[in-house]
Amino acid sequence: SEISSILGISASQVMKVLQELFEFGLITYHRTDSVRVSDAGIKVAREYLSEKLGESWDKFFEGRVWGVGGAHECIRPTRPIDAETLRELISEGVIEIPRRLHNTHFRVYDIIFRRFIASQMSKALVRKRSVEFRVEVITGDSRHFELPPISKEIISEVVFDRFNKVLKSLRVYQVPDDGLYSSEGSDFKYYVESVYEVPLHTEASVVRTMKERGIGRPSTYAKIVETILKRRYAFSKRRGELIPSLLGREVYNYLTEKYARLVSEERTRVLESKMSSVESDDSLYNDLLRELYEELRTNELLGVTGYEL
Incomplete structure (x- = not known):
């Protein structure tokens, strides 16, 4: 991701x-x-x-x-x-x-x-400083207001770069020696944006969320997203955001209403854990197969019933 x-x-x-x-x-x-x-x-x-x-x-x-x-x-x-x-x-x-x-x-x-x-490299040694940003805004029609102050800890100097010599991920900010900096006459643009309670997912954020919630495996992350798009359960916008389709919502509603226990995140996590247990020889695969078979039989999801393991 x-x-x-x-x-x-x-x-x-x-x-x-x-x-x-x-x-x-x-x-x-x-x-x-x-x-x-x-x-x-x-x-x-x-x-x-x-x-x-x-x-x-x-x-x-x-x-x-x-x-x-x-x-x-x-x-x-x-x-x-x-x-x-x-x-x-x-x-x-x-x-x-x-x-x-x-x-x-x-x-x-x-x-x-x-x-x-x-x-495989040693830790970098950096100097950090805590800074507070205060901005007073004067609009074009002479209205005055001050934005809420923002406090942030920043890196002001890299003493020993070490791992950063290769990764180059540390961002250094220049801070005046007296710790004060002011700027007058700077232009600010005020944007009005639509705010969603839940931001739209991208393919990368879907994979990241699956990792965080213990859903799927590295070998299936991309395939899951690919299948969702291929079956038109969701569409990808130009900027990469995923929009759920009507079909996708209907399939989701059907599965959660009829087979909520089988398709829940918790059930997926438990199944992943049991698969890992089999992989590490902590449990027998026959026991897991028998458990899954009985679960499918109970929910009438087997094409042929009456077969015994």
Whole structure:
């Protein structure tokens, strides 16, 4: 969902690009939400930083595993090669790829590479300051009013960049030494906007919400959104917002009225948990299948009844 938001492309497009990067051997398995880093992954980060930073690399490197167990590790690059170098090596024929990579491939790879390398670097040291914004407004018809003050903590200086040397995610604001700043005559535009109690979802926010609520898995996030759009349960606007269709609402109402227990978020979370339990060998899959079969039989959702497990 983060890549989708950054690049402004759909979740299905992101998954397609990730699938191709994986098939080309440039990244590890991508249909996972694991954060675990293998020894091989830590080695990739160590080699890259030692080559790029020279003798001072060990001041920046802080190898981390981040998690334990699981069938897969985190999504990461398979080699200590950044996006710029990868583009050059492919152009020179040093690295051969079955199909031509487009700019989107390199942009997605760059996000993955920077985020992973940063995760293996030491923390940045910054100075922060608390600031308060006060604005007095004079309108064109000479009316005066003051906007409510806004307090915010900002970064005024990066003392040691460390992980930010690669990720470049810290935003620094310049603050006067005396802590005071004033500006007169600045132009302000006043916008009147429609405010919705629940803002419209985008594909990225749908995926993010599913993650937060424990619905679905990395291998199904994009497919779920793709299916919703394909069946016209919702439509995507030009700016990416999703609008539920009449058909989508009717299907939702029918399922929640007739099978509320089976399609609830809580039921989905419980089922995901049980599947994970089977995957980690904490429970037997036969027990789970029997439970699901009985549930479907009770709700008369089986095409053939009377079959016993």
